[in-house]
Amino acid sequence: MRGKLLSFSCIALIVLVVVAIFYFVASKGLATFFQDGVNPLKFLFGTNWNPSQTDASGQVEVGALPLISGSFIVTILAAIVATPFALGAAIFMTEISPQVGKKFLQPVIELLVGIPSVVYGFIGLTVIVPVIRQIFGGTGFGILAGTFVLFVMILPTVTTMTVDALKAVPRHYREASLALGATRWQTIYKVVLRSGIPGILTAIVFGMARAFGEALAIQMVIGNAALMPTSLTTPAATLTSILTMGIGNTIMGTVQNNVLWSLALLLLLMSLFFNIIIRLIGRKGANQG
Template sequence: MGEKTFSELFIEKGLLLTACFSILIILVIVAFILIQGFPAFQDYGFLNFIFGMNWAPDSNQYGVFTMIVGSLEVTLLALVMAVPLSILCSIFMAEVARDNVRKFLQPVIQTLAGIPSVVYGFFGLIVLVPIIRNNFGGTGFSILTAAIILAIMILPTIISVSQDALRSVPKQFKEASLGLGATNWQTIRHIILPAALPGIVTAVILGMGRAIGETLAVIMVAGNVTQIPGSIFEPVRTLTSNIALEMGYATGLHYNALFATAVVLFIIIMILLLFTNWIQRKYKMDIGGGDL
């Protein structure tokens, strides 16, 4: 008994140490980014940096507002396209599809998750860019092109996590609903889907993080023009693309400004995560309060 208690204590302390070490690594990374980016905020001004419309290192102008808008537009459009398709696919796989169909689709979705970003980028460059250019005008490098690529890239993440959330709903919920005379679709819509909603929100959060942090594929198809786009068919530059494109030759204040761009990206991600976590907690309280 004493040996078992010691083992449990050892495992508990080991897990606690691992968690603390992970938190320490995150804090070190955040501190490093803040320290490197602070000179740009100090020299150029935080508000000027955030709301500045011009990014011209040669003229000592560092404004990232156009890239903030570009990042948000690409990410939100990708979510608009990916979330409904992902949820419908996860519902089909968890509640409708036969076992042989599910066994076929599962590895296909996992394969999509394992494809490198550069392959998605080449697909967008060779296939999507000419299609959009020929049908909608412009160069084809646009918000829409980048959003389509990101939507495809985040599909596996949202589908997998949403499917797990749907299948984790207790079977008693479904059996009770069917026993009361509800159809299978009514049960899915009014019982299973609301009960799994917190897990689905988590899936959307993970997909959003993947989309807003993607760099290489977006660089290849977004056009990388620092402007406020007038439509989804115009090119943009995202925050991640800006860092990747210019970090290799940046020096001095330009170097610090790129780290400051990373700070802005970190702040945006934190705001989006806090907002989505608030929605998740709200639905959990609604479910706990018997709103189902």
């Protein structure tokens, strides 16, 4: 009885903390629209972000579309770049050379997971940005630099989850394919990968969720210019970069502070959206299994 009570208390505490976080962020974020009178459509689709100034109609310029676009572009590009590398490493570790993968690659991947984000950002600032500046010109800061940094950051996560997805494919699937005369590569492509698609998609979405919410590393290399992205090599901004730069420089309760909480609410809703997608993919995979 005491064990059940203790377990229930822990679960209730976790639920209470989650509800409190949602309530706090939502109350602060929605104040932009209900207290400050900002038009939600203008906030979501406006292209001018300058909370300290007002436009001709007297409303604060808080168009967040450049920040939203920057976040989605850098996240999608990082996932596109990371997925082939993660698939290749996972196939090598599970199907081609499991022993080598277990002894050498797996410790390296685990090491990459544990590196702090500020280290990735510093490496991007001192290595990736100068290389992009030398090749493409300009400042070197922008979506391309952010893509490479996030690619390295999410690669271990996507690879680890993809390895788990491929290992979860029953061994008799492989044996049956080989017994029917399929080659090893045909078995990998037509049996193993197709059976592991739900887990692979979950890994990709999970990596995208991490990339979308990354703040410090992306802030160091993207340029933090709240402008609509025009190319991959011009400075841009994301929701997290503007949020982390501005939250300590505003006064609580002002419109400048409230709009930052609105950005935080957007990030929270996107995190919830990614989690829903992961659950739907997992449920679909379970039904197929």
